[in-house]
Amino acid sequence: xxxxxxxxxxxxxHFCFNTVNGTEKMGYIRPIWLEKFEEILPSIDEWRTCIxxxxxxxxxxxxxxxxxxxxxxxxxxxxxxxxxxxIVRQKTTDEIDxxxxxxxxxxxxxxxxLRKQAGETTIQSFWLVETLSISxxxxxxxxxxxxxxxx
Numbered sequence: 001x002x003x004x005x006x007x008x009x010x011x012x013x014h015f016c017f018n019t020v021n022g023t024e025k026m027g028y029i030r031p032i033w034l035e036k037f038e039e040i041l042p043s044i045d046e047w048r049t050c051i052x053x054x055x056x057x058x059x060x061x062x063x064x065x066x067x068x069x070x071x072x073x074x075x076x077x078x079x080x081x082x083x084x085x086x087i088v089r090q091k092t093t094d095e096i097d098x099x100x101x102x103x104x105x106x107x108x109x110x111x112x113x114l115r116k117q118a119g120e121t122t123i124q125s126f127w128l129v130e131t132l133s134i135s136x137x138x139x140x141x142x143x144x145x146x147x148x149x150x151x
Contacts, residue, residue, distance in 0.1 A: 002064065003053040007037065010049040047084065065089075073116040076103035077127060 007016040014034040055064065068087050076082060085101040097119075104113040112127045 002055050004056050005054055007034070007052040007054075008049065009037070009052070071099075071101070073101045073114045073123075073125070076101055076114055077112060079103075080109075 004019045005016050007014070008031075014037060015031040016034055017028050017030070018032055019028060068089075071085065071087070076085070080103075083103050087099045089097045091097055100115075100117040102115040102117070104115070105111075106113060110129050112129060114125045114127065116123045
């Protein structure tokens with residue numbers, strides 16, 4: 001919804017979906033392989049998949065800015081395969097504002113370190129992960145066409 005030309009970079013695969021400024025809806029279905037891409041990507045050692053969303057001009061505004069401002073590093077607690085989110089805003093031709101949210105698992109995932117970096121400021125927090133398995137009592141299970149439904 002915010003980009004007419006999202007890009008996916010994963011390993012040696014580089015492709016985009018181009019809707020030609022929203023005029024060709026099939027562009028969201030048919031990938032276009034990219035031999036060249038404009039921006040320098042981070043080292044492959046730092047990421048496995050990079051998704052770029054160049055923001056449409058008509059979507060650049062206060063509402064979109066607020067949506068990105070509402071992203072919190074705690075989001076990475078629940079997205080265990082996602083290791084980093086980087087939001088880069090170009091304020092002027094010379095000024096760039098960025099935020100980096102990073103998840104680092106320690107002790108086989110029992111301790112999660114979250115880092116938020118905005119400019120020169122880094123905020124770090126640690127979370128202890130406890131796993132608890134519980135049994136659902138039979139009296140609250142209902143069988144329906146071989147599917148267990150919990151009320």
